[in-house]
Amino acid sequence: MVRTCDEKDILFKTFAEITSLMSSGKDNRIILQKIIENALSILPSRKVYLIFLDNNLIVKYTGTIRDKSKRIAVEDMPASAGIVNWLQREYESAKSSEGVLSLDLSMLASEFLHEEDSSSTVVSAPLIAKNSLFGVIIAINDPERRRFTEDDIHLLTVMANQAAIAFENYILYKKLEIESITDGLTGIYNYRFLIRSLKLEMKRAIRFGYPCAFLMIDVDNLKAYNDRNGHLSGSRALRDIAQVITRNCREIDLVAKYGGDEFALLLPHTGLDGALRLGERVLKAIRCFKFDGVTPELLTCSMGVAVFPDDAGTVEALIERADAAMYLAKSRGKNSILSYGELDLANPS
Secondary structure, three states: OOOOHHHHHHHHHHHHHHHHHHHOOOOHHHHHHHHHHHHHHHOOEEEEEEEEEEOOEEEEEEEEEEOOEEEEEEEEEEOOHHHHHHHHHHHHHHOOOOOOOOOOHHHHHHHOOOHHHHHOOEEEEEEEEOOEEEEEEEEEEOOOOOOOOHHHHHHHHHHHHHHHHHHHHHHHHHHHHHHHHEOOOOOOEOHHHHHHHHHHHHHHHHHHOOOEEEEEEEEEOHHHHHHHHOHHHHHHHHHHHHHHHHHOOOOOOEEEEEEOOEEEEEEEOOOHHHHHHHHHHHHHHHHHOOOOOOOOOOOEEEEEEEEEOOOOOOHHHHHHHHHHHHHHHHHOOOOOEEEOOHHHHHOOO
């Protein structure tokens, strides 16, 4: 089929728009919706499905034309073994010598398509990028416009490739984003993200009139542990401590690596009493943890607590005062938690 100049112009503008969205780092859902919208415009379709796997979810886009207007619905569904196996089977089919994706419509119709779709002419293309299969795009023919041609199948394949690249870019962006805010050794948040979060939380605390607590945590005798067991064991111990702290905190709490053998906790909506209770729970969990798989109390921690706004009014002062309380705890024998207010009792004027 030879396309007219108008159709070629529409195609050029379509792919230029999608490429621009991908280059600007737009959310993948915006890009995928635009791909479906354009597929409805360019192809003789009354309906377009875009189905792909996103971790443990199947995201299903359904684009339809009604009264000459395009409508796109997005639905998140739990991934089933059936659809995962189906996609893998279709992927292997697409890699065959024929290179044709031959849909098992009975499988697809039972989970995704409407009954009337299974009796229509269907063309499809896999979402593949760098040998990874993300899903499939499916177009249902509108015979009132015209029948599908080889050109239409080629265009659908190009759109599927764009959708796959957009999703791959989204995954890469998320990976880089996570890496930029997490500590490489322990997998918890890093110092940079901690400071940013602390500033934001203090602003929220001022606005809504609630306290927040900050805890500094230092591993006791880590150097001696390293000398005795080796630095690899010390690194494993830091990862274990990060996991123990995280397991004993609430979902709203932020656990971060402050540096070296120091950790930090940001506790929103928490005053001194709540911070001390949580700190004691974490200390007990670390004390009971068997770092060698057998023996408890191989490592302990010391903690210091400061509360905003009672103890400090700035990020720097809050950290400094929690740090001072932590060092007082270490000087008093380690394996304990003290608040900044207890510094006054230790050093009466």
